[in-house]
Amino acid sequence: MKTIDKDINIVIEICGSAGEGTISAGEILSRFMSAQGFEIMSFDAYPAEIRGFGKCVAHTRVSSNPIYSPGKLADVLIALNDNHAISQLSALKKGGILIYDSQPPKPHEEDESVVARADAETISYGVPLTMLAQKAAGNARGRNMVALGAVTALFHLDRDAFTKSIKDRYGKKKQIVIDSNVNSFLEGFDWTKENIEKEDTISFHGVTPPQTKAEQKREKLIINGNQLVAKAALDADLKFYAGYPITPATKIMEILSKELPKHGGTLLQTEDEISAIGAVIGAGYGGIRAMTGTSGPGFALMTEFTGLSVMAEVPAVIIDSQRGGPSTGIPTKTEQSDFNAAVFGGTGDCPRVVLAPTDTQSCYGATVLALYLAEKYQTLVVILLDFFLSNSIRNIDAPQKPAPDMRHANIAPDPADLADYQRYKITDSGISPRAIPGTPGGMFFATGLEHDAYGRPNYTDKGHLAMTAKRFRKHASVLAEAPAPMISGMAAGDWCSNTMMPEQDTGGDPSGTGIQGLEEGAAGSSPGISDNDGPQEMVDIGVISWGSSAGAAHEAVMTAAGEGISAAGFSSMMLSPFPKKDLAAFAGRCKKILIPELNYRGQFADFVTTIIKRPVERLNFITGRPMAAEDIVEKMKEM
Amino acid sequence: MPTHDHYVIIGNGPAGNAAAFTLRENDPDAAITIISHENICFYSKPKLVKYLAGKVDEDALAVRTMDEYRRRHIRLRLGQTVAHIDPDSQSLHLSHMEKVHYTDLIIASGARARLLPSMKPYADCLTFVTEFNDTRGLRKKIADGSRFFIFGGDLVAFKFLKMLTDMGKQVTLLLYPRAFWPHRLTKDMQDAIVKNLAPTGADILADDDLDTIVQDQGKYCVTTKQGVRTQADLVFSFNGLIPEVDFARGCGLEIDHGILVDETMRTSLEHIFACGSCAQIYNPDINTYTTSIGWPNAQVQGKVAGLNLLGEHHKVRPAGRKYFDLEGVKIKTSWWEDLEKGKDT
Numbered sequence: 001m002k003t004i005d006k007d008i009n010i011v012i013e014i015c016g017s018a019g020e021g022t023i024s025a026g027e028i029l030s031r032f033m034s035a036q037g038f039e040i041m042s043f044d045a046y047p048a049e050i051r052g053f054g055k056c057v058a059h060t061r062v063s064s065n066p067i068y069s070p071g072k073l074a075d076v077l078i079a080l081n082d083n084h085a086i087s088q089l090s091a092l093k094k095g096g097i098l099i100y101d102s103q104p105p106k107p108h109e110e111d112e113s114v115v116a117r118a119d120a121e122t123i124s125y126g127v128p129l130t131m132l133a134q135k136a137a138g139n140a141r142g143r144n145m146v147a148l149g150a151v152t153a154l155f156h157l158d159r160d161a162f163t164k165s166i167k168d169r170y171g172k173k174k175q176i177v178i179d180s181n182v183n184s185f186l187e188g189f190d191w192t193k194e195n196i197e198k199e200d201t202i203s204f205h206g207v208t209p210p211q212t213k214a215e216q217k218r219e220k221l222i223i224n225g226n227q228l229v230a231k232a233a234l235d236a237d238l239k240f241y242a243g244y245p246i247t248p249a250t251k252i253m254e255i256l257s258k259e260l261p262k263h264g265g266t267l268l269q270t271e272d273e274i275s276a277i278g279a280v281i282g283a284g285y286g287g288i289r290a291m292t293g294t295s296g297p298g299f300a301l302m303t304e305f306t307g308l309s310v311m312a313e314v315p316a317v318i319i320d321s322q323r324g325g326p327s328t329g330i331p332t333k334t335e336q337s338d339f340n341a342a343v344f345g346g347t348g349d350c351p352r353v354v355l356a357p358t359d360t361q362s363c364y365g366a367t368v369l370a371l372y373l374a375e376k377y378q379t380l381v382v383i384l385l386d387f388f389l390s391n392s393i394r395n396i397d398a399p400q401k402p403a404p405d406m407r408h409a410n411i412a413p414d415p416a417d418l419a420d421y422q423r424y425k426i427t428d429s430g431i432s433p434r435a436i437p438g439t440p441g442g443m444f445f446a447t448g449l450e451h452d453a454y455g456r457p458n459y460t461d462k463g464h465l466a467m468t469a470k471r472f473r474k475h476a477s478v479l480a481e482a483p484a485p486m487i488s489g490m491a492a493g494d495w496c497s498n499t500m501m502p503e504q505d506t507g508g509d510p511s512g513t514g515i516q517g518l519e520e521g522a523a524g525s526s527p528g529i530s531d532n533d534g535p536q537e538m539v540d541i542g543v544i545s546w547g548s549s550a551g552a553a554h555e556a557v558m559t560a561a562g563e564g565i566s567a568a569g570f571s572s573m574m575l576s577p578f579p580k581k582d583l584a585a586f587a588g589r590c591k592k593i594l595i596p597e598l599n600y601r602g603q604f605a606d607f608v609t610t611i612i613k614r615p616v617e618r619l620n621f622i623t624g625r626p627m628a629a630e631d632i633v634e635k636m637k638e639m
Numbered sequence: 640m641p642t643h644d645h646y647v648i649i650g651n652g653p654a655g656n657a658a659a660f661t662l663r664e665n666d667p668d669a670a671i672t673i674i675s676h677e678n679i680c681f682y683s684k685p686k687l688v689k690y691l692a693g694k695v696d697e698d699a700l701a702v703r704t705m706d707e708y709r710r711r712h713i714r715l716r717l718g719q720t721v722a723h724i725d726p727d728s729q730s731l732h733l734s735h736m737e738k739v740h741y742t743d744l745i746i747a748s749g750a751r752a753r754l755l756p757s758m759k760p761y762a763d764c765l766t767f768v769t770e771f772n773d774t775r776g777l778r779k780k781i782a783d784g785s786r787f788f789i790f791g792g793d794l795v796a797f798k799f800l801k802m803l804t805d806m807g808k809q810v811t812l813l814l815y816p817r818a819f820w821p822h823r824l825t826k827d828m829q830d831a832i833v834k835n836l837a838p839t840g841a842d843i844l845a846d847d848d849l850d851t852i853v854q855d856q857g858k859y860c861v862t863t864k865q866g867v868r869t870q871a872d873l874v875f876s877f878n879g880l881i882p883e884v885d886f887a888r889g890c891g892l893e894i895d896h897g898i899l900v901d902e903t904m905r906t907s908l909e910h911i912f913a914c915g916s917c918a919q920i921y922n923p924d925i926n927t928y929t930t931s932i933g934w935p936n937a938q939v940q941g942k943v944a945g946l947n948l949l950g951e952h953h954k955v956r957p958a959g960r961k962y963f964d965l966e967g968v969k970i971k972t973s974w975w976e977d978l979e980k981g982k983d984t
Contacts, residue, residue: 102735113737120715121705123678126735197775199678
């Protein structure tokens with residue numbers, strides 16, 4: 001029998017078929033747990049088809065302590081559909097708990113039965129999900145609610161509070177819908193309390209998440225990455241969004257289609273992604289903040305236009321929420337395989353900014369920063385999300401709205417310069433003051449051709465060199481404004497301001513970016529590493545990560561420390577330009593380097609080796625599930 | 640000869656395990672599945688009393704580890720209940736509507752606590768201790784309680800009584816002469832038992848019977864026919880065991896108290912064997928069916944069932960006359976013939 005302390009840290013998975021309410025049940029569970037004060041991280045795996053096909057899994061990790069990754073294996077698997085749940089058994093911990101329908105509508109063969117396929121050490125609770133749903137509501141649709149009732153009774157959760165969560169979820173529906181769901185839930189609760197002999201030791205009774213009074217008062221959002229990107233864009237004065245729907249980025253457009261007009265903006269659904277980026281560049285040229293969102297296939301189509309944004313120095317923001325690829329690939333599975341496309345894709349010497357949020361909270365900061373950097377540096381900024389970040393739900397502190405100078409960053413020309421206005425004037429920072437069309441005296445040529453300081457086509461070798469160098473000089477300036485890399489496992493403050501230690505969360509930085517100055521308008525600068533930092537202790541393993549794998553990597557470092565492995569973690573939201581000096585200094589303090597990422601060839605690992613110039617260990621998955629800290633720890637043990 | 644059959648065994652006690660391991664030793668290729676309604680690996684029932692007393696923990700109950708089954712490719716289906724057998728399609732129907740097909744079936748489902756007909760109205764007030772499932776949560780109740788009532792008088796009852804008195808608990812025993820079913824304790828036997836139990840300090844009631852049990856706020860008030868009233872934290876019933884065969888009724892198997900088998904453990908249906916305390920074995924000496932209890936008997940029968948399923952021809956020796964020591968009182972038994980003839984032994 002397993003023993004779980006009063007420190008709760010469990011993963012619950014609900015598995016069913018599309019259209020069975022699997023995702024709804026997971027969402028209600030997450031919201032309830034959050035309302036109870038627990039940290040939650042949840043995500044859904046579902047098929048590309050709309051309904052009636054394929055397997056859905058709602059995965060929720062619940063903890064009384066800060067969490068950084070979704071957890072690999074489930075403690076509890078709720079099987080709403082035996083056929084699908086059978087394949088999910090491999091994700092159930094040894095000795096885990098299986099809740100299954102003990103009175104399904106028709107007989108089934110042994111090989112179709114989830115409980116038949118469960119390991120002998122699995123604790124199996126049969127609950128008549130279908131029968132109780134029919135009893136409660138006259139049909140089997142409420143099986144998901146019956147299952148939640150069973151979970152509530154089994155694990156000693158607050159029945160009345162859970163009932164409220166269900167009512168809140170269906171609050172806008174007809175009363176009969178609310179009643180059906182609540183009654184199904186209560187049937188499940190009562191039946192389980194009466195009939196199930198508890199054999200496990202998971203109990204929420206008496207568990208109080210350790211919250212300070214300040215934390216209790218702090219406004220919490222239960223939100224996923226896509227929702228947070230949309231919120232950030234609105235807060236950062238986005239005025240134009242053009243896009244073509246594509247999983248997993250569609251939700252951003254859905255939200256903005258409703259909200260952007262309320263904020264004086266416009267949303268344009270274009271006929272394809274090429275048109276979308278074209279429209280965004282047009283809007284950016286016109287002087288308003290503009291953005292598009294897509295996934296790998298759409299990003300590939302936009303590639304030609306990305307060059308125009310850089311060459312013509314027109315602000316543009318592209319969100320690429322990665323999914324399994326290449327081509328149409330696996331639309332509803334997560335992957336980190338667009339690194340090369342985002343950082344290096346396209347033709348010519350094409351410096352662009354690429355940001356990759358490392359968790360849900362930092363989706364907000366990354367979006368604000370992207371719009372700011374695009375406008376200030378008149379360039380292309382790509383935000384690399386992925387299916388997991390787009391869809392996983394966290395309860396986070398409500399972010400602070402960006403300060404005015406983060407919302408309006410265009411560097412306009414001095415009126416005195418308009419007499420002989422050089423739109424592409426060579427400057428030390430690479431930034432040429434930009435006149436918005438309509439500015440008296442601010443006329444200029446904007447073209448994808450190489451040009452001179454006035455924008456006139458110029459193909460001379462000297463001119464091309466000067467302009468290319470100018471465009472690249474922006475990188476140095478951008479890096480100075482970039483959030484510091486996130487470090488774990490090394491002493492706080494020894495050389496990097498953004499150090500995460502096991503007992504800390506994001507350290508009171510509500511944007512989660514490491515950008516300390518959002519409110520004041522200045523993004524925190526990377527302190528870099530000097531030779532004067534003094535002698536540092538070497539660690540055995542350095543884990544270098546990016547994007548959504550970073551949470552798992554940092555958690556793995558903390559876990560490994562508890563198991564006697566000396567390790568440290570490094571992740572940077574800024575992928576291009578990359579804080580190479582910071583990385584080199586970090587790597588210099590690690591005997592071995594491990595790079596976990598969700599792609600086959602190790603795109604980021606290839607990139608890192610060009611910087612640190614030494615072999616690295618790679619950990620690559622393309623299973624469609626997010627990176628798990630457990631996988632990284634296992635690899636660390638092998639090293 | 641190697642086969643690719645699926646042998647299913649209902650029951651995870653000594654008979655079922657002996658059968659499964661015998662099958663595996665002699666047929667390395669067949670699929671073997673043990674189905675048990677209990678969600679615990681093969682454990683020692685005799686140790687349950689020590690477990691309840693807090694003298695051993697759950698791990699100490701284990702007879703086999705999960706790993707032993709894994710190594711032998713014997714599949715355990717724990718926590719699963721067989722609802723009925725369909726011999727025509729050679730399949731079992733589990734309570735959750737799952738069909739499990741078998742090529743051969745061995746029923747070793749054991750026995751369950753006997754609920755006296757007169758006690759049915761008070762079933763909810765009684766606590767039975769025959770399997771691990773019964774003991775969940777009971778350990779704490781025993782540790783927290785101070786006064787207990789025992790109704791019955793089978794082999795376990797007296798062990799249990801001593802366990803409680805050793806723990807310093809106050810115990811009342813109502814000795815029931817038919818508890819050592821199917822035998823009836825004579826007046827002399829009862830007197831001897833009462834005398835021999837006197838050193839335990841328990842209150843022993845004999846020549847009496849239960850009248851009512853009233854539950855109030857988690858406590859019980861037991862009243863006997865002779866008007867003795869006792870307050871108790873729990874009321875235990877120890878009145879013997881009966882074969883666990885309800886799921887097998889109606890499928891065509893010949894069943895009396897237990898499943899009727901010949902000396903080779905074959906039932907009245909092809910491809911189905913039965914062994915252990917769920918079976919009644921033909922005894923040619925007295926031309927009737929008798930049952931046997933006890934771990935060694937179950938193991939022998941399980942082994943014989945396994946071997947015969949594979950085509951061999953072994954017989955178990957009929958349970959002979961035996962003496963049980965019931966608190967110093969020797970009870971001679973040859974079991975069912977006495978029941979059938981309505982004799983006291």
